[in-house]
Amino acid sequence: MKRLTCCLAWMFLLIGAVAAQDKEVKLKIVQTSDIHGNFYPHDFILQREAAGSLARVHAFVQKARETYKDNLILLDNGDILQGQPTAYYYNYIDTVSLHVTADMLNFMGYDAANMGNHDVETGRAVFDRWAGDCRAPVLGANIIDTATGEPHFRPYKVLERDGVKIAVLGMITPAIPVWLSENLWRGLRFDDMEETARKWMKIIREKERPDIVIGMFHAGQDALLMGGKYRENASLDVARNVPGFDIVLMGHDHARECKKVQNVAGDSVLVMDPASNGIVVSDIDITVTLRNGKVTDKQIDGVLTETAPYGISGEFMKRFSPQYATIQDFVSKRIGRFTKTVSTRPAYFGSSAFIDLIHTLQLDISGAEISLAAPLSYDTQIKEGDIYVYDMFNLYKYENMLYTMKLSGKEVHDALEMSYDLWTNRMTSPDDHILLLRDQPREGAADRAAFKNFSFNFDSAAGIIYTVDVTKPCGSKVTILSMADGTPFHMDKMYTVALNSYRGNGGGELLTKGAGISQDELKERIISSTDKDLRYYLMQYIEQKKVIEPRALGQWKFIPEEWAVPASKRDYEFLFGTNRN
Structure with a gap:
């Protein structure tokens, strides 16, 4: 009986130890930004090979998915609808087919996209059609419908991976009225980024209780006042002044950045910008330690990764070869x-x-x-x-x-x-x-x-x-x-x-x-x-x-x-x- 009691005690201790054991979850976040229609490794304007491109991004992502599988989160930070004739053709010439940009984001498995100023430049008929064709949500917390006072796009997206909850808040630079004719965005307004971030951070924290919060902002880091009332490039201001962000992903200014800054609460925020055209991507590794479903530790590190060494995705090129031929015919007139x-x-x-x-x-x-x-x-x-x-x-x-x-x-x-x-x-x-x-x-x-x-x-x-x-x-x-x-x-x-x-x-x-x-x-x-x-x-x-x-x-x-x-x-x-x- 004593032996049996002793064995049972050891079994209960062992079960308790296993139950209390830490669980480690590894995530990878990949950000593209300012792709500007650079989908193929071919420049249709200059009629030569192009650096970067979604075809190369896809090759990198597919390789990374071999390790991370569903724990890879793929995000795009805007200005994807303007630049190369590929986007132009599906914006204005073929307005009936599934928009090729949405088709590509769906094919590549993007988890969320964000609005950029050049996406707004295409006009509401184009960007609303594109957003409707995307399976993943297009975000824009500070793009407000003036009739309802509510965001025109979804403000944020919550993703759950292996017990870890990730919230992604999307915003755009509010300086759109300084650049674009109102007929392109009639019925909308663009609110200040920092004010909007404070509002939605409170909602996200109380309602969603996420383990990681990512800010995806189509704005650079060198803040300035435009037109006397629009704070342009306020991403760094938000990262520092609005506590709660673990990562702030930037775009818009086409300048590479990878650094950590301290916010007003004393916490570290990773700030990244992959510049443009898919030549590099923001490549972030997150290790989260869980105990009984609660986060006890998280390690966040980022690098800017060149896509060229991963080659060109043959799968991508085969899937979108008909559209490639269509664009080549269009530009060759x-x-x-x-x-x-x-x-x-x-x-x-x-x-x-x-x-x-x-x-x-x-x-x-x-x-x-x-x-x-x-x-x-x-x-x-x-x-x-x-x-x-x-x-x-x-x-x-x-x-x-x-x-x-x-x-x-x-x-x-x-x-x-x-x-x-x-x-x-x-x-x-x-x-x-x-x-x-x-x-x-x-x-x-x-x-x-x-x-x-x-x-x-x-x-x-x-x-x-x-x-x-x-x-x-x-x-x-x-x-x-x-x-x-x-x-x-x-x-x-x-x-x-x-x-x-x-x-x-x-x-x-x-x-x-x-x-x-x-x-x-x-x-x-x-x-x-x-x-x-x-x-x-x-x-x-x-x-x-x-x-x-x-x-x-x-x-x-x-x-x-x-x-x-x-x-x-x-x-x-x-x-x-x-x-x-």
Whole structure:
């Protein structure tokens, strides 16, 4: 009896020990962001192999799933519907088929997606259709339906893996009204990220009681106020100021980031950004220790992982080969001919054939007196000869509308002053840089390269004759001499100005901060807007003209030329090497 009692006691102790034993759960979180239609390992615009792509992401994910199986969580952080012609075709040309972007996310097993500003740019008919086609929820806690006061998209998604509860809260930068025409998002508003995060963190904590909270924000980390009221790029502010997040996944600014920050409660938050195009992914390993179903410990580590070593998913390519053929046929249509090669490279140093072609088309299409335009792509060219649909995505990168607005001469002048202040260095000696450059190019930000600021805010003008003195401070750089036809230019006269909808809505703040027009007043200045994107009208224009002879208009230049000319040569070679286009 004593032996039996002893054995039973040991059995109960053993059972108790097993019951109290810790359980370890390993999870992997994979984030993509700013894919911009880069689905295939082929650039349909440049007609060459593309780095990154969802095809490479899929190869990486499938390899990781061999280890993690269902414990791999796949997330996309927005700006997936705009960029390559693949997305454009299913946004606007084939609007009946299952949207290829949703089809791909479904095929790859994404667990949640987030809205980005360029997704909103496609318009409600497109992004609502896409979201409806996605099996995983599209998130947007701070995208509010003005009729109901409720989020237009699901604010968050709760996922459970092996006894661990993970909540993913999605938000977008609220600065949409500064960039996009209201007709694209009518009936919606975009609330402040930090206020929204506080509200939903409380709800998520009380209602869901998650073990891990992930913030997936289509916003970068360098916060600033836009249009006087929209906090842009507030991801880091939320990570630090709103306790409860274990991980904050960023996007939008196309700049790689992987670091840990401390929030106001003293807790560590992993902050990551995989830049763009699926070249790298945010690759996060989480180890959670459970005891009796309760989390006793969690370890979170992240790295940015290159997708190239994993190759291209043959399964992905086979599954989406019909759509690939459709897009190749679409972009291969010939629409006209250019008599010379044009490049954005000379546009940073004076009047150029590339930007002046945009100016000429904007003036012809709108009938305006003055045109404002910038290089939307940092470094691109269209070669002499036949022009195809794919060249149009090179000529004009974004789906902007063409606005005609009323601006005074002084407002045009002041907008240009801010533009050239973003663009040019103030030279104090002939050996200085003429361009405003960063000390170190930002990793992963290829569309910014060595510039301190984005080139899509470097507006020049056509329809007026002017000089830019690179030795003068902001406010004194630009001198407008006359209209292009030689008639006087007046600071107090109201002019019709052709410009894209991004600029017309306050994008880059050239009209608000630069010209001093309030965000609310901008709407009143719009005389007309095209109903389709500018690229559509540029394509029509070239098809009608058949032969385009691009040329620099020569309506502006940098002075003093004895400093500007050699400095331009040096900076050109610094940026692009010695092969001048």
